[in-house]
Amino acid sequence: MNLDLINLFLIQALTIGTVYLIATLGEVLSERAGVVNLGLEGLMEIGATVAIIVALITENAWLGILAAFVAAAALATVHAFATVSLKLNQFASGLAIYIFGVGIGVTFRGYARDVILGPQALLKIPKIKAAFTSIKIPGLSNIPVIGSLFSLDVMAYFGLFLGILLWFIFYRTRTGLNIRSVGENPAAADAAGINVFRLRYITTIIGGGLAGVAGGYLIIKIATQIAGETVILGRGWIAIALVIFAFWDPLRAIIGAYFFGALEALFYWLQGYFGGATVVMLKAVPHISAIIILTIMSIEALRKRIGAPEALGKPYSRE
């Protein structure tokens, strides 16, 4: 077996894993405070669109990522308003955000490509991609086979850092304890003087913004052109499933995200070997795996009587 191929596989797995990781962590944050956001897929699509347009206009990938955060956070604010302030159905609101995000995201990306940016914008793509070239850790990155684990790009390091940071916040800080208590028992948290509404707003907005960052990173990292079709391709939904897989724990989210990154990379890898129609079926492996994992986790949760934050999906009102 060829070492370069293994390296390529690892790089792809880690790249896609990073997309999953950032989106999953965003959802973990908002669900820990009790708000399910099913709009992840749409927020990622909006993030992708805003990121690529802003990055190409400013010729700066980081501004693109920042804009993606802001745009997705703005849309997540609508979700927070509907579910926290108006106490409406979180599933319905999330689905609406999903469909709106995909529709508007794809439409405007296509429109920007055809009308605003013009064909010469494509020439700038390699330049903005340069922001995500890998940073080699001296020494470790030269180890055969696993060297690529130590030559990640900035966003991959950011994802890992974010996972550890969230874990630290949740389990080692006052704020984290407050977030968790708002998700478990908002009435008790309220009685203890915690501002339930404010905390839910903040976590939902930041969580949504992170989904935008994941979408922005995905499109800038892998784009060879500006796609006029959806680029997220269900990854937002897998990220939501990963939250359950991780049992709302940021560190477990890291494992899950990379595992699904590897599953997806495996497909590209096998495609190179076999080609043809049969391998096409393998593209469904992540989705089949997600269903199996969801089932196992649900059985596990029933058996051990553990699971989601107690108040997840339930609006809180002081009455």
Added chain:
Amino acid sequence: MAIKIPGTRYAIKVERRLEIPRAIPALVSIVSAIAGILLGGIIFLAVGINPMEAYARIGRVVTDPEMLGNAIEVSIPIMFTSLALILPFRMAFYNIGGEGQFEIGAVVAMIPVIWYWAGFELPGPLYLPLMALLAFVAAGLWAMVPAFLRARWKVNEILVTLMMNFISLQIIWYLVSPGGPWNEANPAFRERYLAYLKEQGVSIIPGFKGTPVIPEVARMPTLPVIGINAGLILAIIIAIILWFLSTKTILGYEVRIVGESEKAAQYAGINYLKLVLLVMFISGGIAGLGGFVNLTADLLKLSPEIATPGYGYTGIISAWLSRLNPIAALFVSVFFGILTQSAYVMQQELRISHYVSVGFEGLIFILLVIGDFFVHYRVRIIKR
């Protein structure tokens, strides 16, 4: 709760409605649809597209008889995908898998056609009924998977139904890709298919991603006078059956009880597992019939393009907007058919992706969700 309006002697008073007047949900639906279209225009304006250009296209689709006919044709698959969701949504089982159930229906309906091209022919009148039956049963069984997982182990049905949409599309890709078993270039079809194509004035099999076309004998007939495919009649019949099921039968009663409270249903002795399996079999079956109609009336061959319009997703919003009333769902589907058709015109003439209709749908959905506030609460301006 009252919020003072600064500088005036008035305040906004919000109170929970004890009883929801019948007209309110319908009113909120209508206002959401109109407001969604208007607000969409403002978003257009923000990125430099003149919304009037877009509205003019919608206007033309409504007024031009031929375009309106096309829009109604487009609305037929939406009728099926929205009707499919009425029973499960009524029992708070969020089936988001209409898209996949629609696709599975089309895939399995294709089996007799594949036999046909492989040289195994059935008596002509058998084709459509057999294909419809296969589509209903296969899609119904497909939809029972998430129902079982939810009833048995509380696996989140939204995620499972959604994941299954990706799986069904991948099944289509596998079947019809070059080299796949149902690809039109498969040597098993070669002799008969080439002879058929020659009659049509084509001398080679291109071998694109897709099956051979459906022969005339297995195509959905067109209704006389109005010139719309007969799938419309089927949709109307299903709407009437659903209306009957939900208002006049024990099934409808049990669905309503579960929708109000799963706990209460348990005390009432309702077997949730049995009920949800049956409801999802019917639901998936209806969506599958939609796939069968779309295949035999419009697409005429199975290919991944079946997923392009996203009828399954439009059906979610259409069902919600119609307040889960099957008769209303027919009309709401026509509204979305017009929107979808207008988006195709915009794509051709304004270089805006046809996804624009999805954006409008999402916007209407968001407003509808927020509008729900006014269904449950009364907002008044009072004097302090």
